[in-house]
Structure formats: C-alpha cells, structure tokens
Amino acid sequence: MRGERLAVGVLGAGGRMGRAVIEAVLAAPDLELAGGVERPGHPACGTALAPGLVVAANAAPVAHRADVLVDFTSPEALGETLRAALDAGCAVVIGTTGLGPEDHGAIDAAARSIAVLQAANTSLGVTLLAALVEMAAARLPDWDIELVELHHGQKRDAPSGTALMLGEAAARGRGAGLAALRLPPHDGMTGPRRPGGIGMAALRGGTAAGDHEVLLLGPGERLRLGHLAEDRRIFAVGALAAARWLAGKPAGRYRMADVLGLADLRG
Numbered sequence: 001m002r003g004e005r006l007a008v009g010v011l012g013a014g015g016r017m018g019r020a021v022i023e024a025v026l027a028a029p030d031l032e033l034a035g036g037v038e039r040p041g042h043p044a045c046g047t048a049l050a051p052g053l054v055v056a057a058n059a060a061p062v063a064h065r066a067d068v069l070v071d072f073t074s075p076e077a078l079g080e081t082l083r084a085a086l087d088a089g090c091a092v093v094i095g096t097t098g099l100g101p102e103d104h105g106a107i108d109a110a111a112r113s114i115a116v117l118q119a120a121n122t123s124l125g126v127t128l129l130a131a132l133v134e135m136a137a138a139r140l141p142d143w144d145i146e147l148v149e150l151h152h153g154q155k156r157d158a159p160s161g162t163a164l165m166l167g168e169a170a171a172r173g174r175g176a177g178l179a180a181l182r183l184p185p186h187d188g189m190t191g192p193r194r195p196g197g198i199g200m201a202a203l204r205g206g207t208a209a210g211d212h213e214v215l216l217l218g219p220g221e222r223l224r225l226g227h228l229a230e231d232r233r234i235f236a237v238g239a240l241a242a243a244r245w246l247a248g249k250p251a252g253r254y255r256m257a258d259v260l261g262l263a264d265l266r267g
C-alpha cells in the first residue's frame with residue numbers, strides 16, 4: 001500500500017457507478033480517494049471530489065497515486081485504463097460490461113504483469129448466485145434453462161453482462177461454453193425447443209438497477225434462482241470488497257468468486 005489507507009482511483013467518475021463508488025470510498029474509514037477520471041470534455045472534469053482533488057481527464061496521474069483502480073466506464077476506455085495501471089504497477093478492478101474477445105485478450109495480457117479482477121457484476125449476491133446456478137445446472141443435467149433479465153431503459157448492451165455471466169455459469173455446469181448451448185431468441189415459428197439448451201430474454205424499461213432470474217425447467221417442476229438489485233450501491237460495495245481483496249495480490253486474472261472464496265466450492 002502506498003499509504004496507511006488503501007488508495008482507490010475511480011474511472012468514470014461522472015457516471016452513475018463512478019459516483020456511487022466515490023461516495024462509498026469517501027464513507028469508508030479504511031479507504032482514501034486517489035482521484036477520479038472522466039473522458040476529456042465531460043462536464044465533471046475539473047469539478048471538486050474532495051479537498052485538493054478534482055476530476056482529471058487522464059488516468060495516468062491517478063494510477064500513480066492509487067493502490068487499485070476501479071473502472072466503470074465503457075469498453076472504449078479499457079485500453080487507457082490498462083495502460084495507466086500497467087505503467088503505475090497498480091491493481092485494477094474492471095466492472096465495465098459489453099467487453100468483446102479483444103478486450104478480454106487485453107485483460108489477459110495485462111494480468112501477466114498486474115493483478116486484474118474483471119466482473120460483469122460485482123454484487124456479492126450475484127457472485128453467489130452464479131455459483132448456485134452452476135451447481136444446479138450440473139446436478140439437473142436434463143432440465144431446460146431460461147434466463148430472464150430486466151434493466152432500466154438507458155442500458156446500452158443486451159443481454160446484460162450479468163445475464164451472459166450467469167449463462168456461462170450454467171453452461172459450465174453442463175461442461176460446455178455458453179456459445180454451444182445458447183438458443184436463438186424464441187420468436188416466430190420456433191418449432192420444438194432444443195432440450196437442455198439455454199434461452200435468454202432481455203427486458204428494458206423504467207429505472208430497475210438489474211433483475212436476473214434463472215429458471216431450471218424440469219418435468220412437472222421448476223427451480224427459480226434469482227437476484228434483484230434494489231440500488232446500484234451494491235455494485236460499489238462489491239467492487240470495493242474486490243479492491244481490498246485484490247490489493248497486494250500477485251499478477252494474475254481474478255474473479256469475484258475468488259473474493260468470496262467460491263472458486264473451489266462448485267464440485
């Protein structure tokens with residue numbers, strides 16, 4: 001650690017999640033705010049975060065003051081985040097969703113030099129849900145799986161990163177990848193459903209921070225595993241739990257399941 005308290009730099013400081021993370025850092029006695037970063041030209045740039053600290057338009061100086069960077073921005077910003085973290089040698093928690101294969105490749109490459117934790121959902125409840133879904137999918141191998149998610153109307157990507165993560169967890173339980181088991185949308189003359197496939201549906205509207213339900217559908221019975229996010233502060237709390245856990249870890253790519261010690265419990 002650079003000081004007595006863990007120094008956290010927040011990327012996307014003017015956004016919904018960035019603001020929630022900054023609020024949580026300022027309220028936590030064991031954390032200090034190393035700085036906030038916004039894209040150049042954003043109205044938040046130059047505004048005060050704390051005494052002597054304004055929102056910067058460049059991640060590099062903040063990374064040099066930080067033990068951990070927390071990124072809730074957009075996939076286009078990922079390169080700058082990773083470059084700044086690599087240059088400063090600090091750890092990074094990536095909560096941004098909508099990442100593509102190239103982004104994951106860049107994260108893997110960075111994780112050879114620094115500690116990186118990437119999670120499409122940093123809530124502690126969803127982290128546990130993913131483990132339960134994997135376990136249920138493995139133990140009920142013939143049951144159909146349908147995944148439904150609901151988010152506010154401003155969300156850019158669908159299905160949500162969390163839905164894809166839960167879909168991957170279900171597929172892992174079946175010993176496969178989601179790409180192999182995912183069904184096309186049920187729309188029009190679909191014909192009979194492929195047994196054991198994973199269907200996904202996204203609903204958009206209102207202000208919901210994120211509802212996810214995984215239905216396991218068997219003959220004569222249904223199992224429903226779900227999570228409702230009441231407030232986006234839960235993602236900030238989880239991201240900071242991840243930041244505390246990640247600080248000082250050796251270079252590598254980590255997951256929220258590691259933070260909760262779930263990685264070895266699935267069996």
Ligand code: NAD
Binds near residue numbers: 014015016037077097
């Ligand atoms: P938002 O649009 O309110 O905020 C994103 C902010 O990032 C914006 O202010 C934008 O200007 C800023 N930004 C863009 N490029 C930047 C750059 N190069 N440097 C610095 N800042 C930059 O969105 P949001 O609701 O806060 O969500 C942000 C991301 O986090 C999305 O991908 C969202 O899906 C994801 N998210 C993840 C979780 C999770 O648990 N992992 C939870 C909620 C949201």
